[in-house]
Amino acid sequence: MPGMQRPSPRRRICAAAALAAACGALAIGIGAVVRNPLEVVSAVLLIAIAVAAGWDALVRRGYRRWFAAALAVAALGATAALPDLRTFAVLSLVIGLVVVSAAATRVAVGQDLSVGPIAVEVPPARRGVLLMNPRSGGGKVATFGLEERARRADVEPVLLGPGDDLRALAEKAVADGADVLGMAGGDGSQAVVADVASRHGVAFVCVPAGTRNHFALDLGLDRADVAAALDAFGAAVERRVDLATLGDRVFVNNASLGVYATVVQSAGYRDAKVTTVARQLPELLGPDAKRPDLRFTRPDGTEQTSADIVLVSNGRYRLDHLSAFGSREHLDEGVLGVVTLTVDRATDIPALVSAEMTGQLSRFRGYRSWTTPQFVVRSARPLLDVGVDGEALRLPPPLVFGIRPAALRVRLPVTAPGAPPASVAPRGARQALLALLLVLSGEPAR
Known part of the structure; x- marks a missing residue:
């Protein structure tokens, strides 16, 4: 497509590896069925029995739970004890190759399948305020030194203390003149501050300092590099996103x-x-x-x-x-x-x-x-x-x-990955195969 960069040598190598691993898994699986169909079918059935019995053990009580657990263990034992031990090894190898193929596909395809949101360049914040929950994410605020990093970036840090009202602190920051409001914490805290920012028309910065940070993931931020999100207070890109509501409560995920x-x-x-x-x-x-x-x-x-x-x-x-x-x-x-x-x-x-x-x-x-x-x-x-x-x-x-x-203005660092996993992963085997072949030939994946 016009404007898309051709895949790098690294991505082309990953495309070749993904195709090779997928073909290898298919060939090994077919070969195992042809050589010893009875054992392969038996192994698959025994594993299915073990999974079903294991679930049954979870949802039942009393002697039925113990019986189901014993059946699951017996089925796994029978799988490992099949006369041809290679059957068990073959199944493990096929699963391993499928995992390798999926991982290599993600690298090979890159962000070619993603249709980026409409975003505009914006200048640095005039008065940025970052609210922080020091207990969130096992103490990521302290681990990544966010308070000191915020000060160095000319952003005012506000630490949430015991008994503090997060919404009240966010409202005060806006009343005091903040034009960009950020939150370093989990998704629940992100929703509260995002709601305040949207109601006052100020921009919002998401700093993924919580445990899972699903909102940050789908904004296209690198959750592993928490401090990098502070760059959104500087020259950045801005986009609009929706906010969901349950009654009067806003939620972002x-x-x-x-x-x-x-x-x-x-x-x-x-x-x-x-x-x-x-x-x-x-x-x-x-x-x-x-x-x-x-x-x-x-x-x-x-x-x-x-x-x-x-x-x-x-x-x-x-x-x-x-x-x-x-x-x-x-x-x-x-x-x-x-x-x-x-x-x-x-x-x-x-x-x-x-x-x-x-x-x-x-x-x-x-x-x-x-x-x-x-x-x-x-x-x-x-x-x-x-x-x-x-x-x-x-x-x-x-x-x-x-x-x-489009209730919330979100600022993102210009260096952020910018694409959530759902937008870059192929939909189905057919799209994945076509994307890999295009990358291998030196063309973008779409």
């Missing part, structure tokens, strides 16, 4: 209801995640578990009375796995993204586990996804568990979600 939201409400979740999940799964996804009372309207106008998981996001998520809440190609489409997941306790668990492991969650039959400017969740319960940008809340229904299009 997502709000979740159902199984996940209930688990994170547990008192011991923060300190013992695995133990808490194992203890609660029988009540939430076990064969006798009742689905949460979550009622909403589908895009075709039909009413749905329940779902195991409801995820409402600021923009549309590309969601391949439940274990990680994906990434968004765009933050400026002016819509909410809605994902619902409904699991039939008796028949769907193996299919769900398979979809999760292969990154094909959207193909699971209980998965639904759509976009909308407004979404309402009703319930007969007096309070609903809701996780909003990682914060556990209990709110009365109905829950009314909305979107504020």
Whole structure:
């Protein structure tokens, strides 16, 4: 395409490596099936049994849990004890080559598939203020020396102390003349300061000093280089992004209801995640578990009375796995993204586990996804568990979600990567193959 740079030698080498690894995995897999089809099929079936039994052990109680756990261990043992040990090694090698191919593909394709947002160059802030949560992200403010770095950049640092009201501090900074307002902290704090900035029409700087920093990821910031985000107070680029709302509350990433939201409400979740999940799964996804009372309207106008998981996001998520809440190609489409997941306790668990492991969650039959400017969740319960940008809340229904299009002016460093993972990853094997062949031939991936 005009204006696109030709791929570097490094990217072309990665394209060749990705194609070679993919072809190797395919050839080894086919060869193994041809040489010893019975053992390969047996190994795949045993692994499937182990996965299904392992899940069954998580969602059941009493002797049934122990029986399922024993079956899972036995199936894994039988896989390792197959007469031809090469079968197990072949499966491991195929999986390894697929992982290598995926990693090399990401480097080879680079950002060629990304359609960059509209951004304008802006001069340095006249009076920049950076609010900081020193406890966020395990103390990243201190680890990266953000207070001192801010002073050197002629930005006023404001540390959030015990009992301080973050919104009040942000309002005071604007009242005192700040034209650029930044936040160094987690996504919940980012949402509060972003809301203040948007309401007063001042620009916002996101400094990824939280734990996961999903908002920073989808803005195209380098989350590993926290201090580099301070460059946005200098000469930078500015773009507009949407803000989502739940009633009067703004959120920048997502709000979740159902199984996940209930688990994170547990008192011991923060300190013992695995133990808490194992203890609660029988009540939430076990064969006798009742689905949460979550009622909403589908895009075709039909009413749905329940779902195991409801995820409402600021923009549309590309969601391949439940274990990680994906990434968004765009933050400026002016819509909410809605994902619902409904699991039939008796028949769907193996299919769900398979979809999760292969990154094909959207193909699971209980998965639904759509976009909308407004979404309402009703319930007969007096309070609903809701996780909003990682914060556990209990709110009365109905829950009314909305979107504020282009509400926030965000400043980004000119050296930031600029592309979220969802915008640079190929969609499907066909697009990946075409992109790799183009890069290998010396052309951009699109």
